[in-house]
Amino acid sequence: MHPSDGEASKQFNSVHPHFSAESRNMRLGLCTDEFNPFGSFAAPYSCWPIILTVYNLPPGMCMRLEFMFLSMVISPSSPGWNIDVCLRPLIDELTQLWSFGALTYDISRKQNFVMRATLMWNINDFPAYEMVYGWSTHGKLACPYCMKNNKAFTLTNGGKASFFYCHCRFLPLNHRYRKNRKDFFIGRVEKDIAPPRLSGEELLDVVSEYGDIMFGLLLGKQKFPGFGLTHN
Numbered sequence: 001m002h003p004s005d006g007e008a009s010k011q012f013n014s015v016h017p018h019f020s021a022e023s024r025n026m027r028l029g030l031c032t033d034e035f036n037p038f039g040s041f042a043a044p045y046s047c048w049p050i051i052l053t054v055y056n057l058p059p060g061m062c063m064r065l066e067f068m069f070l071s072m073v074i075s076p077s078s079p080g081w082n083i084d085v086c087l088r089p090l091i092d093e094l095t096q097l098w099s100f101g102a103l104t105y106d107i108s109r110k111q112n113f114v115m116r117a118t119l120m121w122n123i124n125d126f127p128a129y130e131m132v133y134g135w136s137t138h139g140k141l142a143c144p145y146c147m148k149n150n151k152a153f154t155l156t157n158g159g160k161a162s163f164f165y166c167h168c169r170f171l172p173l174n175h176r177y178r179k180n181r182k183d184f185f186i187g188r189v190e191k192d193i194a195p196p197r198l199s200g201e202e203l204l205d206v207v208s209e210y211g212d213i214m215f216g217l218l219l220g221k222q223k224f225p226g227f228g229l230t231h232n
């Protein structure tokens with residue numbers, strides 16, 4: 001299955017028919033992770049390659065090396081929350097490509113056209129999620145889907161947050177795991193349904209309540225009301 005068959009892609013096409021009518025408009029994915037060119041022990045030399053992938057291509061081609069664009073390398077160490085500052089030139093260009101496009105030569109049709117681009121998806125692991133999306137992946141509110149509706153609990157002896165059995169409520173109501181009293185929590189049956197899924201507009205409303213966010217580590221640690229309680 002190709003991402004273009006997915007729900008997100010179909011939704012995008014219905015909301016932006018003008019963009020979708022031009023098949024040469026680019027649908028991009030942004031991938032990043034920490035990479036250490038000198039092995040895992042040379043910590044000061046870790047870097048973050050930022051790679052753009054093209055989803056206009058068939059499944060067998062869109063993840064091939066020759067169609068991956070290394071747009072920048074953040075170096076020499078983990079950018080932390082500074083990743084916003086490092087990514088700014090790329091975001092500016094993506095915004096420009098989305099709003100106005102760029103005059104591009106199509107070699108197969110031998111003509112110029114205005115190519116636009118959209119960033120459809122990000123690919124990163126869970127630790128990188130914190131930096132790229134600004135949602136901490138530590139503590140009880142780590143799960144970016146459940147958010148404040150999480151069912152995480154603290155382990156009595158270890159003192160760490162645990163998500164064991166927290167996501168059985170995403171299963172269909174008649175799923176056998178919900179009634180399994182033996183292999184998850186002893187004697188417990190999961191009757192709750194999955195937490196509500198916020199739309200983009202609803203999420204924007206939530207984020208807007210945090211006030212003016214200043215980007216970059218040099219500005220020091222910022223305090224947001226409700227951090228660790230209602231959001232992460």
Ligand SMILES: [Zn+2]
Binds near residue numbers: 145146166167
């Ligand atoms: Zn969750």
